[in-house]
Amino acid sequence: MLARLHEEARRALDPVHHDYYAGGVGAEVVLAENEAAFARLALLPRVLRGSSRRDLAVDLPGGRSAAPVVVSPTAFHRLAHPDGEVATARAAAAAGAVLITGVASTTAVDEVVAGARSVASHPAVWFQLYLDPAPGVTDSLVGRAEDAGCGALVVTVDSPVFGRHTRDAANGFHDLPAGLAAANMRDLPGGPPGGTRDIGMSADQSWDDLRRVVERTDLPVWVKGVLHPADAAEAVAVGAAGVVVSNHGGRQFDVVPAAVDALPAVVDAVAGRVPVLLDGGVHGGGDVALALALGARAVGVGRPVLWGLAAAGEAGVRQVLDSLVDEFDHALALCGGQRPSDLTRDMVVRRGAFG
Ligand SMILES: Cc1cc2nc3c(=O)[nH]c(=O)nc-3n(C[C@H](O)[C@H](O)[C@H](O)COP(=O)(O)O)c2cc1C
Numbered sequence: 001m002l003a004r005l006h007e008e009a010r011r012a013l014d015p016v017h018h019d020y021y022a023g024g025v026g027a028e029v030v031l032a033e034n035e036a037a038f039a040r041l042a043l044l045p046r047v048l049r050g051s052s053r054r055d056l057a058v059d060l061p062g063g064r065s066a067a068p069v070v071v072s073p074t075a076f077h078r079l080a081h082p083d084g085e086v087a088t089a090r091a092a093a094a095a096g097a098v099l100i101t102g103v104a105s106t107t108a109v110d111e112v113v114a115g116a117r118s119v120a121s122h123p124a125v126w127f128q129l130y131l132d133p134a135p136g137v138t139d140s141l142v143g144r145a146e147d148a149g150c151g152a153l154v155v156t157v158d159s160p161v162f163g164r165h166t167r168d169a170a171n172g173f174h175d176l177p178a179g180l181a182a183a184n185m186r187d188l189p190g191g192p193p194g195g196t197r198d199i200g201m202s203a204d205q206s207w208d209d210l211r212r213v214v215e216r217t218d219l220p221v222w223v224k225g226v227l228h229p230a231d232a233a234e235a236v237a238v239g240a241a242g243v244v245v246s247n248h249g250g251r252q253f254d255v256v257p258a259a260v261d262a263l264p265a266v267v268d269a270v271a272g273r274v275p276v277l278l279d280g281g282v283h284g285g286g287d288v289a290l291a292l293a294l295g296a297r298a299v300g301v302g303r304p305v306l307w308g309l310a311a312a313g314e315a316g317v318r319q320v321l322d323s324l325v326d327e328f329d330h331a332l333a334l335c336g337g338q339r340p341s342d343l344t345r346d347m348v349v350r351r352g353a354f355g
C-alpha cells in the first residue's frame with residue numbers, strides 16, 4: 001500500500017520536490033539504514049494470551065492518540081498538495097492521531113489547528129520548532145502555538161546546522177516556489193514587516209535555552225532528535241515531558257545509527273520517567289510493533305504521510321494512517337497482545353541470532 005502510494009506521489013510531484021521529500025544527506029546511508037534496521041529485527045510472538053477486543057489508544061503528554069502512530073513534523077505540505085497542512089490536519093484528526101505540525105509549514109499554525117477542529121472536537125495538534133537564536137523569535141512562536149490551542153511543543157535539537165541534502169544541492173532546490181511561504185515565520189520580531197524571516201538554527205543553543213522554553217510555557221515540551229542516551233537523561237533533567245528518538249529521517253548527519261538501533265539505550269536512560277517516541281523508517285505495522293516492543297510509547301511517520309498527501313490529499317493521508325494502524329492491530333493480535341504495552345523487549349530478537 002505505501003509503495004503504491006509512493007509511486008502515485010512520485011508521478012504527481014514535481015521531481016525536484018519529490019527529491020526534497022525523499023532525500024537525505026551524504027550517500028543516504030542513514031536513510032536506507034532506518035528501514036534496513038527494522039528488517040534485521042524479528043518478533044517472537046506470545047500465544048494463547050491475546051484478545052479479540054484490542055485497545056490501541058496511548059496517552060501521551062499533550063494528548064491521547066487513538067493508536068501508537070503519530071504524524072511527525074515535515075515541512076512545506078503545499079508542495080505536495082494545494083490543500084497542504086489543512087488536509088494533513090483533517091486526516092490526522094479524523095483518524096484520532098496526534099499531528100505534530102512544524103514551524104516550517106506552508107499554513108499558519110492557527111489554521112492547521114482550525115483544520116483539525118473542523119473534523120474532531122478535541123484533536124491533538126502539537127507544534128514543532130527549533131531554538132531560534134534571534135531575540136524574541138522562539139518566544140513568539142511558542143505564544144502562537146499556545147494561542148492556536150496546540151497540546152504540546154516539540155523542540156527539534158538535531159539541527160545545530162541545516163542538513164546538507166544531497167539531492168537538493170544537485171537540483172539547485174533552495175527556495176519555495178512563488179506563492180508559498182513559511183507562514184509561521186511572518187511578522188516575527190526583527191523580521192521584515194508583512195514578510196517572513198528565515199527559520200533560525202544555531203550551533204550556539206544550549207540546554208539552558210531549552211530549559212527557558214520549558215519554564216516559559218505550561219505546555220508539555222518534547223525533545224526531538226535525541227540519539228545519545230546521556231542526552232535523553234539531560235532532557236529529562238531540564239523538564240522535558242518526552243523524548244523523540246530520531247535522526248531526522250536521515251536528513252542531518254550520515255554517520256549516525258538507524259533510529260531503531262538507538263532506541264533501546266535511550267529507553268534505558270530515561271527509565272520510565274517520560275515516554276519515548278521513535279521516528280525514522282517506519283513503513284508497516286510490524287515496524288510499529290517492533291519499536292513498541294523495544295520501549296517506544298508510539299512511533300512517528302514522516303515521508304509516508306507526504307506520499308499519501310501528494311497522491312490523494314486528505315484521503316491519501318487517511319489511507320496511510322488507517323493502513324498502518326490496521327496492520328499494527330493485526331500484528332498485536334498475532335503477538336498475543338491486547339494493548340500496546342503488551343509488547344515487551346523479550347519479544348525482540350535479531351534475525352539469524354535467535355537464542
Ligand atoms: C521533507 C521532510 C521535511 C522535514 N521537516 C522537518 C522539520 O521541519 N522539523 C523536524 O523536526 N523534522 C523534520 N523532518 C523529519 C521528520 O520529522 C522525521 O523525523 C522523519 O521524516 C522520520 O523519518 P521517515 O520519513 O522515515 O518517517 C522532515 C522530514 C522530511 C522527509
Ligand SMILES: CCCCC(=O)C(=O)O
Nearest residue numbers: 074075104163199248251
Ligand atoms: C528549515 C526547514 C526545515 C526542514 C527540515 O527539517 C528538513 O527538510 O529536513
